[in-house]
Structure formats: C-alpha cells, structure tokens
Amino acid sequence: MRRLHQTCLRLAACAAILVTIGSVGDLVIPTDQALAARTIKLVVPFPPGGGADTLARLLAERMGRAHALSVIVENRPGAGTTIATEAVSRAAPDGNTMLLVANSFVINPSLKRLNYDPLKSFDPICLLTRSPNVIAVNSASPYRSLQDLITAARARPAELTMAFQGPGTGQHVGFEKLKRAADINMIHVPFTGSAPAVSALLGGHVAALFANYPSVMEQIRSGQLRALAFASATRVRSQPDVPTIAELGFTDYVEEDVWFGVVAPAKTSPAAAAQLAAWFGAVMKAPELQERLSPLELYPVVTCGEDFAGYLRQQHREYQRVIRGAKMGLD
Secondary structure: OHHHHHHHHHHHHHHHHHHOEEEEOOEEEEOOOOOOOOEEEEEEOOOOOOHHHHHHHHHHHHHHHHHOOEEEEEEOOOHHHHHHHHHHHOOOOOOOEEEEEOOHHHHHHHOOOOOOOOOOOEEEEEEEEEEOEEEEEEOOOOOOOHHHHHHHHHHOOOOOEEEEEOOOOHHHHHHHHHHHHHOOOOEEEEEOOHHHHHHHHHOOOOOEEEEEHHHOHHHHHOOOEEEEEEOOOOOOOOOOOOOEOHHHOOOOOOOOOEEEEEEEEOOOOHHHHHHHHHHHHHHHHOHHHHHHHHHHOOEEEEEEHHHHHHHHHHHHHHHHHHHHHHOOOOO
C-alpha cells in the first residue's frame, strides 16, 4: 500500500506539471516555470536618465507586474558599454541576468580588443525598438539643408565640425558613412553624452550635430535647432517635411537608426530563452507601453530568437565594413 501511495503521488506531480505546459512558437515550455528564480536583473550599460534607461524601467515595471516578478534595473556604464557587457557574458546562464544592448554591442568588436564575442558569448532574446538619428544645425546657422552643409564642407575641407555622442557609437559610424557617401572631410567632435553635444551646438561651438532624434526633438520642435535630414530608411512621422539622407541623392547611404534589444549569457536554456522572449514580446505589444514609447520616438520592433541573431550578424558585418573603410581601426 505504501508503494502504491508513492506511485500515485509521483503521477499526480507529473499531471500537475503537464497542466502548466504552454507553448512559445514551436517550443513547448512550462508556463511561468522555465526560470529558476522570480528575480531578474536587467543590466543597462548606459547612465540613468537616457533613452535606454527609460526603456529598461518601463519594461521592468510592466513585466514584473504582469508575471509577479521582481525585475531589477542595474545601470553599469563605462568603457563604451564593454564593462557591463563583459560582466553579463560571465553571468550564470540561468535566464535571470540579461543585458540591454544597442548598436555599440556589435560596433565594439571592430574597435576594441574584447574578452567576449557578442555573436558567441550571448543568446539573443529580442530586438525591442528602433529610433531615428538626425543631422541638425543651430537655427541661426546659414545651412538651410543638408546640401548646404555638404557644399560648405567641400569648399572648406577639414574645417567644419560635426558633434556626436561617441566615439565608437552608431552616430560616429553614421557620420563616417555620410563622409564617404558625400565625399566630404569634416572634423568629428565626440562628446561623453548627447546633452553636452547638444549644448555645444546651441552655443555655436560646432557646425552640426549627428544625434539620436529623441535627444534633440524638444530643441527642434521649439525652433532652437533645425533638422536637415534623417539617417533612417523612411521619414519620421513627427517631422514629415524633413527628408532622409538617401532621398537627397545619397542612395548608397545605409540607414543608421539607434536600436535596443535584450540578450542573455550564452548557453541559457532554450526554455528560459523562449519564456523571456514571450514575456518581452507581450509587454512590447501592450497598448499602454506603446503609448509611452510613441512620444519618445521609440518604435516597437519585437524581433526575437534566431531572427534577432540574424539581425545582429548583419549589423556586425555592416559596421565592420564601414569601420575598416574609414580606417577607424582597433585601439
């Protein structure tokens, strides 16, 4: 009788597990049971207060509330995002530590000698958002269009200056792409963040600025700055009269958006990765989150798993091509 009782208990436990089975795509996982803990750490390799930090905290609050999780956002800026990235690459692959990544994630390997490989040391979870970059000038500038700026740069080589957050950022690479596409020689002026770069342009210390649009949109809307062109594939809905760089005749210019995604340490279990992808996907598609992101010009994408992995490989190849062509080189 005792043996029969133990067998029944085992069968009951198995039945309970089967009842909780859910599916994500073609992968079957235990719903809300794939992760080892109910506390998740989302590491952000940028300072508090920027677009990355804002996105991370919105995601943490809503994902935690939806799934009874404690999602902790940890800001670890430094060394062009490599300090945080290396730390997460060494974290336990249990699905409880993740990294918010941006363009620099696949730019850095072409600029720095790293102790990790972004394409091998991590498992891609989801690409979350994209946001346009813009070329802007002070409203008092004589340059009314991108062609005006390019004409002046050709007439005065190695004299006009372009500010951006960098070095080694998507804006830096986007600037190098513009130099090659337009055959101009402008001096790049990297700043530690977007705020000091904007201040330099407002103060008339630089000729132009290559920036993520959300970081300058208030100054553009108020008339302090003038948008000349967007480095995106299509026009920005809130600035429909501002053309893209490609529209202005530079058809070889590949778009240069800012994007954010989430990765986990390599060898995270497929079940945990699938569950995280499902959670992030659901949160990103929620109307209330999209309402919060829209004014920030952060456009939801939600490309997960192998599709996100393919996107990272494509971005890595493109950045490597531009960096080698510009002879930016390894440090």
